[in-house]
Amino acid sequence: MFTMIGDWWRARNVERNRRELIRCEAKSTFRAALSSLAPHSDLRRWKRWADRCPPHLQELPKDIPDDVPYKGLRNFWYPVMPAKDLRENQLQSSRLLGEDLVVFRDEAGSPRALSDVCPHRLTRLSQGWVNLHSPGTVSCPYHGWTFDGTGQCVAALAEGPDSPLPRKTRTRAYPALERHHVIWAYMGGPDKVPDLDDNIPHVAQAMSGSWPWFIHWDWDCNYLNSIDNNADAAHACFAHARCSQFLDQARYGKHYGLELECGGLEVGMETTGPDHRGSHYASGWDMHVPGYIYFAPHPPIWPAGAIFWSVPIDEGKVRVFTCAPFHGEFKDRARAWIMQSVHWRKWGLPNNIYHCNIGPDRAMVMGQGALSDWRREHLSQTDVAVIKFRQMLKKAWQVERLQAAEIEPRAQRMRAEETLTEA
């Protein structure tokens, strides 16, 4: 009985707080905009610092232990770009897991991803042309070697039609697909390619809306810094003190509680605490290997849920890739449009989304160095989720290494067959 009353009371307060937060949003946006215009505001200070981050902070620590997966886990699908950014007859370059990719659409409109490095003299295929020689092919801008979507060379244009090269030459191709408004690539082992929705369990749920809203930006630090930042709920009390979303923690940060539920490749987090009116708030999200956080649907802010990825570009760079699709109803479309329009990169305007939610994070995670040296940290009780998620990443990395050790001899043979051209 008491539990039921307690649940009801809690749900009532959560709902009241949600309404309050929405009401605060406009005020907070305005305040954030004003404060980011002030020359010495924290937000400006941090942005200025991160823009000119000292070069020594961009170096990786020496002797990184080999159980730390700082190069990124490979046996997972990663988002490459929003699908709308990949047009027909267009080549896009993208860097993922330390490798440069050229991405394009084949004759059926399906995305293809090849190594961006031409096997002839190593220039960038992405500077060349798509569909020049025949539909669904990429031609190198230097001497015209041409590859289809599987990486097979189909012509060496500078050598003429009788060249024997095409039969013997391949470049590296990676599985790619378009689903849920996003182009995905898989750069894992050659043995089996997992199904995207099994591999990344929240994707179907979080990206099912018909009006996708994307923002993505690159930070000069390792993806592990960014993931730790997501697991570190306590920083909201300080770094995000000006956001309406974090108003409660900002005032009552000392009393906030954190509950974790760990299992498989996922850590579920819930933060709770008294809000600014003395009642209770709760917010929660899931963190999943290889490095994204998932917010369950939370209308009207995220009607279809949201995903924030920390995508490893290379050892010293992370792409924070955010997707929050909206449904087709008019008010959702309007909200998606407003969020997209106020995005700082589009109009160059300061706004709540960037300056409160993202700007401080960038300065904090870059301040830790290219890769925070876990051996030198002094973790506290607020870092329990950080610790748990690191353990999961290490375990997943160990599994990958064991698998790689088993298949490596065969993979080496396949690579040698695939990429080398007989002279």
Ligand code: FES
């Ligand atoms: S470098 Fe690409 S064809 Fe020569």
Ligand SMILES: [Fe+2]
């Ligand atoms: Fe943050």
